[in-house]
Amino acid sequence: MADSGATVWKNPLRDERDKRAPRIAGPCSMVIFGVTGDLSRKKLMPAIYDLANRGLLPPGFALVGFARRDWDDEDFGRVVHDSVRTHARTEFREEVWERLAEGIRFVQGTFDDEPAFEELAATLSKLDEERGTGGNHAFYLSIPPSAFPVVLEQLSRSQLAQPAPGRWRRVVIEKPFGHDLTSAKQLNEVVNRVFPEESVFRIDHYLGKETVQNILALRFANQLFEPIWNAHYVDHVQITMAEDIGLGGRAGYYDGIGAARDVIQNHLLQLLAFTAMEEPLNFTPDALQNEKIKVLSATKLIEPLDETTARGQYATGWQGGEQVVGLLEESGFAKDSTTETYAAISLEVDTRRWAGVPFYLRTGKRLGRRVTELAVVFKRAPHLPFDATMTGELGQNALVIRVQPDEGITLRFGSKVPGSSMEVRDVNMDFSYGESFTVASPEAYERLILDVLLGEPSLFPVNAEVELSWRILDPAIEQWAADGKPEPYESGTWGPESAQEMLRRTGREWRRP
Structure with a gap:
């Protein structure tokens, strides 16, 4: 080498x-x-x-x-x-x-x-x-x-x-590394005819973010979390990348690609891999990539896809105190465009650690606010020595990793409300990068460009990761193509009604960041 x-x-x-x-x-x-x-x-x-x-x-x-x-x-x-x-x-x-x-x-x-x-x-x-x-x-x-x-x-x-x-x-x-599994394989072949795989660096700028890398530190440097990081304690996982901006001026890139190809296939599935992977032997590139490949190999969509996935397209609405137009009124988009601006999927990771735990991934434009977060939502305690009135405002424990903005971690748990009666409600314990460290985090591209020059490929997806991600996502894209036009949703809201119903069928709700 x-x-x-x-x-x-x-x-x-x-x-x-x-x-x-x-x-x-x-x-x-x-x-x-x-x-x-x-x-x-x-x-x-x-x-x-x-x-x-x-x-x-x-x-x-x-x-x-x-x-x-x-x-x-x-x-x-x-x-x-x-x-x-x-x-x-x-x-x-x-x-x-x-x-x-x-x-x-x-x-x-x-x-x-x-x-x-x-x-x-x-x-x-x-x-x-x-x-x-x-x-x-x-x-x-x-x-x-x-x-x-x-x-x-x-x-x-x-x-x-x-x-x-x-x-x-x-x-x-x-990115994009192809638009489906077939094109991704063809692209990999074209690249590898000229450069050997160890000389190919596929940029996913999310993997250069400090908070994404902190998932590994949080899990494997602390004894506190690993014992409960499994199906015995975790009810489900939600991974969200929401943006409050529209697509004006970006039709040339975005039309025909859509939210799933643009974000889920790379950013969100990589976040899932970091969340669900087993502990690597060390942090060498091969060790990290091997564990991610194992997770992606075990990941698949939950069926039936017409109930466990959703897609939408933003329509006219109010955002930031002003009225905004829908996608079909944006410059460059055809009036009959079927490009989705919102996508949500339900996944299962078929391993002993995660059997029965659904992973919900969603992304969208013109949503309620700009936020990227990973939320591990825990099961309710099996026995609560409280009557219903004491815990009426108590939700489920959750560990939320905020990737952007306001980078940090929130732990949500129940605590007694001060007073003479026994009343329990949710409280938050917060860690903020900005408050805890005096050194500003480098931009993701700083870290990734330096890694390229150093020949350090740990944070760059390899062929197998790209192809496995498309294998996971392709059935949903094919289902949506057969369904026709995406469901409209009002700008400034949190997506189409079908996405809300997707979780309600399982007795769950999307978080409101």
Whole structure:
């Protein structure tokens, strides 16, 4: 396996085995295709600057943009500068920017332009000499999946994908990873013809969030939770990703994809895997991926699908004190569009730990508020020495992990109300990242880009995870296609009535975050 190029800064006051020492990327560059898009301007370029500002990039790091714009290196440098100034998380420091700017290059061309890729190869070779990037280069495909084959073919033809001995070349792919199981397999084959699987990094930015990684710490670093993290004590699990925004201006990307493909297949099924997986032997990439693959292999939709799944499409309503239009009135969407903006599914994990525990996943646009959370809802106590009036306001215990916003954890349990009578009602115990830690959490793309440069694939789904996720979701998508148009729901509410009924059939209710 190729050298990762990682350098570990060593503090003489710390033990050599101290894992808190920061890992600094070794000599390398990153090439961004689709560098003029929103993702690059708002996330990727600022994240690269933030890494440089934190001292986690090598002194000779280089950033190369590839696009059809008639720019030179200085033009591209100004674009990066403006993006960093506007969107970077850390403070702007002139000395950091000047050092980063020395390694900024731009190559003009289209994806089918062979001379442009020859120019790219020459640019990277020159950077190896001038900046000491050492033949180590990562290619970030921030482009539509339909453009992957031609770009990958060009990288192969120009020998940019083939590293010299002891060096590395890596490719970074943004979702969607296909639109069903068949297309995902085809996409994986296309990618793996050019890059071996260990050199492929599929970005799921949710896996870079601190609160998602904290699921592992919460479960496996504490004796408190693991004994009750099973079907004996857990009634059900709800995983929610709700947004309060609509889709104005995003028809080109979203129409025909929908909420299930956009969010459930990747973000929410990965959250399920972290929640339901068994304890790994260690936190090496192989150990983590193996446990996630086991969980996804055991996961399937609960039937009948017309009762255990739901989908909807937002209609006109009120949100944030103003009236908003429905999807069919949004620019770019056809009046007869059947694209869902809300999707909910019921899953079971067929393992000894989780037998009989339903996992409910939902996502939607124009819902009551923006929130992503994971709620583990526990069974009621088998015997309560209270009459009904004493516990009339008592619900079920729940552990809620807030992924965004207000990152943290809430534990809901019953407590006696002060007074002369015995009355029990729900109270919350809160942990907040903002209050407990003085260090601000890095953006997800900071963590993931650094992991790419370090060759650390723990937080990146592999082929098997992608294909298993589609295997799980495909039957629901096929069922919805046969059903026809999604059910409308009023903007600002919590989704269609069929989603509420989906849980009521089992005697449960969706949480109102």
